[in-house]
Amino acid sequence: MKKLLVKLTLGIIVFMTALGVFVLQDGYSLYRAATSDIGIQEKINDIRNGKDYVTIDGISKDFLDAIVSVEDHRFYNHNGIDLIAIGRSAISNIDAGKIIMGGSTITQQLAKNLFFTHEQRLERKIAEIFVVRELENNYSKEEILELYVNVIYYGDGYSGIKQASKGYFNTSPNKITLSQSLLLAGLPQSPENYALSKNYERAKERSEVVLMSMIRNNVISRAEVELLCNDKMDKTFNKATLASETIN
Structure with missing residues (x-):
């Protein structure tokens, strides 16, 4: 019986190793095929030369802080793959019995x-x-973040932060307010579900999640949160919820 278990275990190990090699080769082939017609550097140069491209110094710091905080708060500390996030999402997916979290970094x-x-x-x-x-290996974190916010989809037909800022708020990326930044940063997770034209209330709820992530990650001050809570002209957020989070 013991020998049978050993053979079975070895068989499983061999099978999983072979499967891993096969998947790795298949993935590499897909990578080669995807980058064969146009390489990464050429692709990025084309994006940077687009009429709607905005450099990072022309984008609101509030927005950049918000999107890093909610999408990949360890962005500046990992090498493109966040093993902690992958492990957390795997556990959540197993518990749910389906894929509900991806664990993808901004670079991914x-x-x-x-x-x-x-x-x-x-x-x-x-x-x-x-x-x-x-x-x-070839681009700084700032360059990667700059590219990311310029290519992601924000819903309602707006791709890139320039289109989203103009289309949703009739302003430029360097002039969007904190509240607007929080709304925009919440959209990329599910643009169709949070598109402001048809799902504004849902987008507001998502923007509160963004703000909570900024509070947890200490990228927004208590004074800024209190100012947002006390702004009677801003109806975006649940003030009681934010006040409670700030106190805690």
């Missing part, structure tokens, strides 16, 4: 938006990692 999301579809395939995730390594 950028890689996906540059070259891949949004389908949940292991091969695609592997291919994505090869692009992530090139991005992290």
